[in-house]
Amino acid sequence: SSSLPPGPRPIPFVGNVLDMLKPRGWATYYDLAKQYGDVIYLSALGQPMIILNSHTAAVDILAKQSAISSNRPEFLMAGPIAGTDRLAPLMQYDHPLKTMRRHFIPFIGTQSSTHLWEVAEQLTQRFIKRLRKDVETSDSEGFDPRDSISWAASAISLRLIYGYDSAVEDDILVHRTRVAFDSFLRANEPSWTVNWIPPLRHIPPWFPLASFRKIGQQGRKTLDALAREPLEYMKKRMAQGTAPESFSRKLFEEHGASITTEDESSVEWASVTLHGGMANTHGSIVYSFFMAMSLYPEIQKRAQSELDRVLHVERLPSPLDRRMGAFPYINALCKELVRWAPAVPSGVPHVMTETSTYRGWTLPKGTYIIANLWGINRDATIYPNPHKFRPERFLTKAQGGDCETEADIPMDPSKATFGYGRRRCPGQYLAELLIWISVAMTLSVYNIECVKGQEPCPSEYENWVISYPKAFKSKITVRSDEAEKLVNSISNDEPPSWMRSPTERS
Numbered sequence: 001s002s003s004l005p006p007g008p009r010p011i012p013f014v015g016n017v018l019d020m021l022k023p024r025g026w027a028t029y030y031d032l033a034k035q036y037g038d039v040i041y042l043s044a045l046g047q048p049m050i051i052l053n054s055h056t057a058a059v060d061i062l063a064k065q066s067a068i069s070s071n072r073p074e075f076l077m078a079g080p081i082a083g084t085d086r087l088a089p090l091m092q093y094d095h096p097l098k099t100m101r102r103h104f105i106p107f108i109g110t111q112s113s114t115h116l117w118e119v120a121e122q123l124t125q126r127f128i129k130r131l132r133k134d135v136e137t138s139d140s141e142g143f144d145p146r147d148s149i150s151w152a153a154s155a156i157s158l159r160l161i162y163g164y165d166s167a168v169e170d171d172i173l174v175h176r177t178r179v180a181f182d183s184f185l186r187a188n189e190p191s192w193t194v195n196w197i198p199p200l201r202h203i204p205p206w207f208p209l210a211s212f213r214k215i216g217q218q219g220r221k222t223l224d225a226l227a228r229e230p231l232e233y234m235k236k237r238m239a240q241g242t243a244p245e246s247f248s249r250k251l252f253e254e255h256g257a258s259i260t261t262e263d264e265s266s267v268e269w270a271s272v273t274l275h276g277g278m279a280n281t282h283g284s285i286v287y288s289f290f291m292a293m294s295l296y297p298e299i300q301k302r303a304q305s306e307l308d309r310v311l312h313v314e315r316l317p318s319p320l321d322r323r324m325g326a327f328p329y330i331n332a333l334c335k336e337l338v339r340w341a342p343a344v345p346s347g348v349p350h351v352m353t354e355t356s357t358y359r360g361w362t363l364p365k366g367t368y369i370i371a372n373l374w375g376i377n378r379d380a381t382i383y384p385n386p387h388k389f390r391p392e393r394f395l396t397k398a399q400g401g402d403c404e405t406e407a408d409i410p411m412d413p414s415k416a417t418f419g420y421g422r423r424r425c426p427g428q429y430l431a432e433l434l435i436w437i438s439v440a441m442t443l444s445v446y447n448i449e450c451v452k453g454q455e456p457c458p459s460e461y462e463n464w465v466i467s468y469p470k471a472f473k474s475k476i477t478v479r480s481d482e483a484e485k486l487v488n489s490i491s492n493d494e495p496p497s498w499m500r501s502p503t504e505r506s
């Protein structure tokens, strides 16, 4: 109908399903926006979808109309079949989700949580040390840093959420996190035929299109195990009186000894939600950071000279340096990373629970609302030359950047990258802390270069909800003898005081 937002002409029956399923949907939407404007209507097999390609439209619909735009679409494969709808990002905006989000806030929802600092700092140091081993064993062909990055992301998260101390090599829970994550991503691809043709759900297992059943069941099993096992570990230590502080211990304590099975299940899913949310996004953005540094050597140099001026390669940077504002260029680099490589490029879809209107168009009830976070971050009216990685766009001329005055500094990209409205990411402050410490520590001791002839391509990302650069290798070297000394001085086994259980502390 003419009152719907503009969009490409649907192909009869299949609608725009073909556009939807193209790789890197976010880039497709970005191109469509040039043709049709910032609010685009698509339909896939009769399912209406609206894509928002500007910050203004996303705020207007997802924040200002959040009373009716905060639910999630239900996909058969991700939900009833693979069971990922027990995690917060896929839950409906009802009482259980609101309770979960309330639990998250005191733990990760403030900027001043210094207990997070210590863990972030110590485990990032271990990441730096683990990378040293990769450097040692790699040849002139370089190596793919993804394993070490995934290790760090999981290890930080397992510690904060469960008080679990991951082994540097072959840790079973780190391994389980990766396997469960892979099947989560797979189950959450919208392109499963069963999502679009629901009666397929009932076909027998031997039928050619029935592979979704096996894959979904396998996914459910790995997710259940990941939800259960680290919590069992925490409970056992709690019973022994040796559980270090953690998110899950805190929730258990709040419930007290008379915790019901229902409450226990909600602790289990709140915990694994945070674990998954943290482990996967942090891994993505740090991997993108390695890519950006190998593609932009002059930016890397500038960041390193800022670090050296203050630290003189005598110590590693710490969250306190961040608090003190010691490194404006590193801050700008982190902002640019959050803009250039948003880990959840097409956001998590919302759905309209009532029919509404916007700029005179109808937004029908049941329409999926997709905020193209990647596209909003590449809005050339806010960020000129948007595909270029350029921290200088967030600095004034006096700081060696592009802007005449502070007032000219463009919108902080975290406003888009962490989503909109009532479902906005509750992990933003923790995420920003982890990004900063990883960036600052890595650059203070390592040089990152491309492997000649194998330069990573910044537009090549896996087409998943949480997206990763396609696998690439980097040539990573220790910057100097002083840097080498710093890396060698990192201890692998000393737990931070915060991690010691009350009995161990006394």
Ligand code: HEM
Pocket (backbone or CB within 6 Å): 088, 089, 090, 091, 101, 108, 273, 274, 275, 277, 278, 279, 281, 282, 285, 342, 343, 344, 347, 348, 349, 373, 417, 418, 419, 420, 421, 422, 423, 424, 425, 426, 427, 428, 430, 431
């Ligand atoms: C760079 C890192 C991260 C990025 C880019 C990111 C991005 C996002 C986005 C776009 C959403 C969906 C918002 C919406 O629906 O409009 C989201 C939801 C969520 N994120 Fe993050 N996130 C990051 C890190 C984290 C961390 C570290 C945690 C946990 C410690 C976390 C936990 C969550 C949770 C629980 C939700 C679901 C909220 C809900 O559906 O109500 N995220 N995130």
